[in-house]
Each structure stands twice: as structure tokens, then as C-alpha cells.
Amino acid sequence: MKTNLFLLLFVLCSGSASGQRYLKGKIKLLNQPVYLDGLNVKASYNGVDYTETTKSDGNFLLRFPATADVIKELQVLTNDFETVEREEVTNLSTQNEITRNPMVVLVCRKGELRRLSNAYFTALFSKEKAKYESLINGLNKSKEEYKRQRDNLLAELRTKEVVCQEQASFYARFDLTDPLYKEAYAHFLRGEYEECLRYLPTDEQVTVAAFSLQSAKNQIVRTHLLKAVSYEGLHNIEKADAHFSDAIKTDPTSLQAYMPYVSALVRRNFQSPRLIQLINKALIVAEEFNEGKYAEINDLCQLAINKYGTYDENTRDSNFYYCKKGLTAIRALKQAEISLPENLLYHEVDYLHDIANYYDSKEDSVNAVNYYRQALYLRQSIGIKRNRDILSTYYSISSLAYAFPLSQADSTIYYFKIAHDFLFRYRDQLTGDGRNRLYEIMDDLLEELDDLDDPRRLQPFLLEQITIYSKFDTKDYVYANILAELYYYAALSENGFADDKAKAVRYALAAEPLLDIITQPGKLLVIESDASDICDFLVDYYTAAKNYRKADVLKRRSESLK
Structure with a gap:
């Protein structure tokens, strides 16, 4: 009896163990051959949380009931690290064999x-x-x-x-130590496309290496996209098309995970009309699969048509049609009170911009202003959550300013001022070329004010801005360029409107110390002719003062800028 009982328990235990499903993986640090221990991972199934702490080699093993075939999401519970690719830890297929290769969850330190x-x-x-x-x-x-x-x-x-x-x-999400992609990535980032193609894995190699079906699909899609852009870089459009098609066939709905990359691909010199057809296919499949993803795939279609439309005027109407279609899809989801992911709101802004661009190209300023204004209001409602949002909001404001017809110069000036004040508020967060936008909008604003031929509006603004910008470190080339431009317009105004040459020269003299800074190679933002005119003011002044040596130096500088 005891023997039979033990045998029964053994069979039951064996059956229970063999009926389990597993999620086996390891936590790896981005771009480092390091696996992290002591991190807690969690996955839920049917409302029950399953957790484990990674071992010294970074491994973890989660055990689920036999019915748990797909796990919605795996979470790494830490405040110090973030998951590099969220798509790689969602919709994970469990395995019934504990011996299978572990999946690799890529993490990096916050801010990396x-x-x-x-x-x-x-x-x-x-x-x-x-x-x-x-x-x-x-x-x-x-x-x-x-x-x-x-x-x-x-x-x-x-x-x-x-x-x-x-x-x-x-590119920031590429793991440069991934054995499947290490060599290929290195060549790809250097623009060595032939070498990149030589080292990229086949679909079969990716499938064997990947732990879950979802992970394998994502990696295959990524591989085909890398091949597509590499062939495009080699001007082999036929093969680029083929790999883009293979990416879509593998999993059309997963393309949303690679939106930035695909957007970059179709915004390059990828001029093939077939690309439009391929993305249309993805659009149809995605719409049937999940209506919530419709607009994201449609955005790819719009981007492709938009790019192709820059080479063929006849496709402008098609671009407009798809933009309107995408906008309608997003707004239908809103009207149905479906909670939209934030990236769809960004797409809605893009649609509004492109529709406005279309009307602007047709010189329909009424509709252009209307859609630019909608884009701006939506952009403002999203808020500033990332540094790139600063420039995106700025572009929305400045696009609206440019859209007004010449007869509405006051509206253009009004929004130019808003655009300038907005960038000025976030000036400390601007880096690199983004800071140059602060100069560009000031230049456009001054040009518009000057075109009014109304010193009562131009001169108070100049004095106000000179007071503000003269407080900044003029060794900073952006501030130096802005201040030089302000002095230039002030000199023009005094010389032209007020006919006060002495005052005009004083403003030119104030700009003189800035010339050494702004005329350095790569530092000149002021239009060369403006900088040259500043020099000419000073040449006249020093000649009248009989300081011929200084006048000659400035004359040579003026000629070099013309």
C-alpha cells in the first residue's frame, strides 16, 4: 500500500513538473560583457506575480503553470537601471524545456x-x-x-x-557586444555597409539564438531593416526593397517598435515608389490585426509618400490624403475615448504639420494657419518632457509664424516673438545646433520688424533686447552673434530712420569687440553681409578719426566677408 502511494505521489509530482512552463533569461548590461546579479525580475500570469532574483551569473528562471504559454511583460524591478528595448520583454513565449538557451534582457543605467x-x-x-x-x-x-x-x-x-x-x-540601443551583431554594428555605424552586410546573421541564426518567438521576430525585423538601409546606402534599391518587404512579412505589427529607425530610413534618399506599396501592405495587415496600431503604421506610409513626394509633384495629393486618413484614425480613437499611447499624440502633431505644409505649398494661408495652430495647441498640451520636445515645440510656433501672408506681418511678428521667448526660456537646456535656433529666430524677427519701416516699433525692441543680451557672457558665440546682430540693426536704424550717424557709429563700435568671436571658423551665424556692414561702419569711423591702420584692418575683414 505504501509502495503504491509513493508511486502515485511520484507520478503526480513528475506530471506537475513536466507540465510547467519556464521563462529563462539573464540580465546583461548594455555595451558591456557584464551580467548583473541581485536584480529582481517579475512577471504576472492570471493576476499572480512570479518573481526571482538574478544569480551571480545574471541568470533567472521563472516557473509558470502549464497553461501560461505567453507572458505579457517581464519587469526588472530596479531604480538604477532601465530596460533598453521594452518590446523585447513583452509578449514573451514560455518554454516547456528548462534546458533551452536563456533570453537576454538588455538594461542600462538610467540616463545612459x-x-x-x-x-x-x-x-x-x-x-x-x-x-x-x-x-x-x-x-x-x-x-x-x-x-x-x-x-x-x-x-x-x-x-x-x-x-x-x-x-x-x-543606434543608442545597439548592444555593441552582442555576438550576433557586434561586428555588423561596428561597420554599420561607420557607414561601411558592405562589411555590415557580410557580418549580419541570417534569419535562421537569429531564430536559433533567440529564446522566445517574439524576441526572434523582433531580431529578424531589425536585421532586415539593417540590411535594407545598408543596401540603400550602397544604392542597391532593389535589394533594399526586398529586405524591407521581408521585415514587413515577418511581423508587420512589430514595425511600431522601430518607428524612429524606419522613419529615418524613409526620410533618407529612399525614393522607391514600391516602398509606398510595401508600407501600405503593412498598414492593411496592422489594421486587421489591431486597430490601435493602425495610425502608427499609417505614419510610415505618410513618411514614405512625403519623402517620395519631394521628388514628384504628382504625389503631393496622395501625401495629403494619407495624412488626413491618419489624422482621422487617431481622432476616431480619441472620440471613442480609447486611451492613446503618448507616441500617437506625437504622430498627430506630425499629421497636422504635414497637412499644413500641403496647404502652405498651395498658398492657402487660411487652412495652413488653421492646421499649424492646431499642431501648436496639441504640442503645448503634450508638454516638455524631453529635450527634443523643446525644438519640436519651437518648430510648431515658428511654422505658424511663417504661414501668415505678407499682409498679416503683425501676426508673423507676434509668433516670432513667442518663438524667441520660448527658446530663451529653455536656453540652458539647448545644446549644440539647437542653440543656434535662438539666433535664427532673432534674425527673422529683426528682419520682419525692419521691413515694417516703423522705428517706433523696431527701436524699443532693439534697446530692450540689447539690455537683456549684453548681460550674458559674450564669449559665448551664440550670444555674441545675437548681440552683434542687434547692434547692427540698431546702427542701421539710427543711420537710416533717425539720420544720427554718431549714434549709429556708437552701436557699430559696441559690436567691434564681438567680431573676433563671431568670425571664427564655424562660429559665424550672422549673415556675412551683415558682419561686413558692421566693419564698413567702423571703416568710415576710423578713417574720419584718421586711424588709418585700424581702418585698413577692418576694410580687409569686410572684404573677406563679402
């Missing part, structure tokens, strides 16, 4: 992603900025279309800036 993203952005954008500065410096300043050409190039540069931010955000 931001630091890496900023570093990548600086490296990426510095090349684009240098290229566009060279193009701007090569323009013929004597031609009437100079300002329009310069503004167009600056607008392109702003788009490149957004692309670089998106790429940097994606």
Missing part, C-alpha cells in the same frame, strides 16, 4: 540611453551641418533669390536634424 543618443547625434549631425554650411556659404549673396535659397537649405537641414535624432535614438 540619453547620453549615447546625444553622442551619436553629435557625430551624425556634425557631418550634415558641415555639408549644408558649405552649400550656404557657396550661394551667391548678390542674387535676389539668396534668402529663399538659404531658407530652403536651412529647412532641409532641420529635417536632417530630426532624422539624425531618430537615428541616434535607435
Whole structure:
């Protein structure tokens, strides 16, 4: 009897153990060959929490009932670290074998992603900025279309800036020690696309290495996207198309996890009309799979059409159609009182902007202003939660300012002032090229005020701003450029409106110490002709004062700036 009882218990215990499901993994530190111990991980199933602490080798093993085939989310319970890719720890497939390879959960210290993203952005954008500065410096300043050409190039540069931010955000999440991608990533980040393709794994290798089905899908999608952009970099559009198609076929709905990367891809020189068709397929599949993801995939479609539309005027109407469609989808979800993830609100802002851009291109200022205004109100309601939100909000304000027709110059000036004051408020949080925007908006504002030919409006503003900016450290090239521009317009105003040449020269003299700072290579934000005019004011002054040596030095500087 006892023997039979023991046998029964043994069978029951064996059956219970064999019926369990497992989630086996290890916690790894981003870009370091280090696995973290002592961290608590948690996953829930049917309202029950399952937790374990990682061992000395970073491993953990969670045991679930036999019915637990998919775990909604795995959490790393720590205040010091954050999960690098949240998509990698959601919808995880459990295993019935305890011997399977562990999944790898990538974490990094809080703030590390931001630091890496900023570093990548600086490296990426510095090349684009240098290229566009060279193009701007090569323009013929004597031609009437100079300002329009310069503004167009600056607008392109702003788009490149957004692309670089998106790429940097994606690159920051690359684990440079991942054995599957280590060599490929290193070449990819250096733009060595042929070498990158040589080292990228196959789908089969990814599937074997990945622990869960969801993780394998994500890695396969990422691999195809890396291959797509590498082939695009090699101008092999046919193969780039093929890999983008494979990414969509693998898991259309997972593309939302790679929105920044795909956005960067389609905003590059990816001009294939077939890309539009591929993303449309993803849109249809995603809509059938989950309506909540509809707008995110649709945004990819809009981006592709928008990019292709810059090369073919006939696609502008298609772009407008998809923007309106995406906007309608998001607002339908809102009306149904469905709680939207924050990134969809950002997409809504993008849709409003692109619709406004469409109306602006058709010279329909009424509708352009209406949609830019909606974008601005929505952007303000989201608030400033990240540094990139500062520039995004600024672009919303300045776009609205530019949209008003010439007959409504007062409205343009009003929003230029708001844009300037907004950037000024966040000036200490601006870094790199973002700080240059503070100068650019001041320059646009001064130009608009000057065009009014009304000294009663221009001169008080100049005095107010000179008082404010003269308090800052003028060794800072941005503040130095702004102050030099203010002195320049003040000198013009006194010389032109008031016919007070003595006062005009005093303002030019105040600008003189700034010339050494602002004319350093790469530091000149003031238009060269403006800096040259400052020098000319001073040449006249020193010539009249018979200080010919100083006049000659400034004359040579003036000529070098023309």
C-alpha cells in the first residue's frame, strides 16, 4: 500500500513538473560583457506575480503553470537601471524545456540611453551641418533669390536634424557586444555597409539564438531593416526593397517598435515608389490585426509618400490624403475615448504639420494657419518632457509664424516673438545646433520688424533686447552673434530712420569687440553681409578719426566677408 502511494505521489509530482512552463533569461548590461546579479525580475500570469532574483551569473528562471504559454511583460524591478528595448520583454513565449538557451534582457543605467543618443547625434549631425554650411556659404549673396535659397537649405537641414535624432535614438540601443551583431554594428555605424552586410546573421541564426518567438521576430525585423538601409546606402534599391518587404512579412505589427529607425530610413534618399506599396501592405495587415496600431503604421506610409513626394509633384495629393486618413484614425480613437499611447499624440502633431505644409505649398494661408495652430495647441498640451520636445515645440510656433501672408506681418511678428521667448526660456537646456535656433529666430524677427519701416516699433525692441543680451557672457558665440546682430540693426536704424550717424557709429563700435568671436571658423551665424556692414561702419569711423591702420584692418575683414 505504501509502495503504491509513493508511486502515485511520484507520478503526480513528475506530471506537475513536466507540465510547467519556464521563462529563462539573464540580465546583461548594455555595451558591456557584464551580467548583473541581485536584480529582481517579475512577471504576472492570471493576476499572480512570479518573481526571482538574478544569480551571480545574471541568470533567472521563472516557473509558470502549464497553461501560461505567453507572458505579457517581464519587469526588472530596479531604480538604477532601465530596460533598453521594452518590446523585447513583452509578449514573451514560455518554454516547456528548462534546458533551452536563456533570453537576454538588455538594461542600462538610467540616463545612459540619453547620453549615447546625444553622442551619436553629435557625430551624425556634425557631418550634415558641415555639408549644408558649405552649400550656404557657396550661394551667391548678390542674387535676389539668396534668402529663399538659404531658407530652403536651412529647412532641409532641420529635417536632417530630426532624422539624425531618430537615428541616434535607435543606434543608442545597439548592444555593441552582442555576438550576433557586434561586428555588423561596428561597420554599420561607420557607414561601411558592405562589411555590415557580410557580418549580419541570417534569419535562421537569429531564430536559433533567440529564446522566445517574439524576441526572434523582433531580431529578424531589425536585421532586415539593417540590411535594407545598408543596401540603400550602397544604392542597391532593389535589394533594399526586398529586405524591407521581408521585415514587413515577418511581423508587420512589430514595425511600431522601430518607428524612429524606419522613419529615418524613409526620410533618407529612399525614393522607391514600391516602398509606398510595401508600407501600405503593412498598414492593411496592422489594421486587421489591431486597430490601435493602425495610425502608427499609417505614419510610415505618410513618411514614405512625403519623402517620395519631394521628388514628384504628382504625389503631393496622395501625401495629403494619407495624412488626413491618419489624422482621422487617431481622432476616431480619441472620440471613442480609447486611451492613446503618448507616441500617437506625437504622430498627430506630425499629421497636422504635414497637412499644413500641403496647404502652405498651395498658398492657402487660411487652412495652413488653421492646421499649424492646431499642431501648436496639441504640442503645448503634450508638454516638455524631453529635450527634443523643446525644438519640436519651437518648430510648431515658428511654422505658424511663417504661414501668415505678407499682409498679416503683425501676426508673423507676434509668433516670432513667442518663438524667441520660448527658446530663451529653455536656453540652458539647448545644446549644440539647437542653440543656434535662438539666433535664427532673432534674425527673422529683426528682419520682419525692419521691413515694417516703423522705428517706433523696431527701436524699443532693439534697446530692450540689447539690455537683456549684453548681460550674458559674450564669449559665448551664440550670444555674441545675437548681440552683434542687434547692434547692427540698431546702427542701421539710427543711420537710416533717425539720420544720427554718431549714434549709429556708437552701436557699430559696441559690436567691434564681438567680431573676433563671431568670425571664427564655424562660429559665424550672422549673415556675412551683415558682419561686413558692421566693419564698413567702423571703416568710415576710423578713417574720419584718421586711424588709418585700424581702418585698413577692418576694410580687409569686410572684404573677406563679402
